[in-house]
Amino acid sequence: MGRRELPAILTVPAYLRAVRSIHGLGVRDVARALRVSPSVVRRWLTGTLVPSWRRLQGMTALWGGDADFLALGAALQRYCRATGVSLEDAVRMVRSGRSSGPDRTRRGAARDRRQLSLPIAR
Numbered sequence: 001m002g003r004r005e006l007p008a009i010l011t012v013p014a015y016l017r018a019v020r021s022i023h024g025l026g027v028r029d030v031a032r033a034l035r036v037s038p039s040v041v042r043r044w045l046t047g048t049l050v051p052s053w054r055r056l057q058g059m060t061a062l063w064g065g066d067a068d069f070l071a072l073g074a075a076l077q078r079y080c081r082a083t084g085v086s087l088e089d090a091v092r093m094v095r096s097g098r099s100s101g102p103d104r105t106r107r108g109a110a111r112d113r114r115q116l117s118l119p120i121a122r
Helices: 012-023 027-034 038-046 053-063 067-083 087-096
Strands: none
Touching (some): 012 027, 012 038, 012 053, 012 067, 053 067, 067 087
16 A cells, blocks of 8 residues: 555645735735735735634635634644744654654743842831
8 A cells, every 4th residue: 555645734824825826816905805904914924923713714714725724734833933843844743643843952041030029228
């Protein structure tokens, strides 16, 4: 038996690029249809912002697609932003069934954010 090919993970930026290409829409057109500002759509396109579940449902209601499938890509985007793992590594982890990400170096020493109590002289 041959290896079964898994479907690609669809991220929000890839979905929006496809929608814009197929329907000939600009960023402003997409923003107007979803009732958000164009800057929000631009951030979705770059992957710096991930839309909510309701927005994903709105997108797929307007332009087609499966909201649940798109939500998987959005969840992976959120995971990648929170952990610093690349999207390719996250997709590999999902496909392999691994529950932990690859070893990575910490971004820096954790800072102690507790406030110090200072004596007040009278």
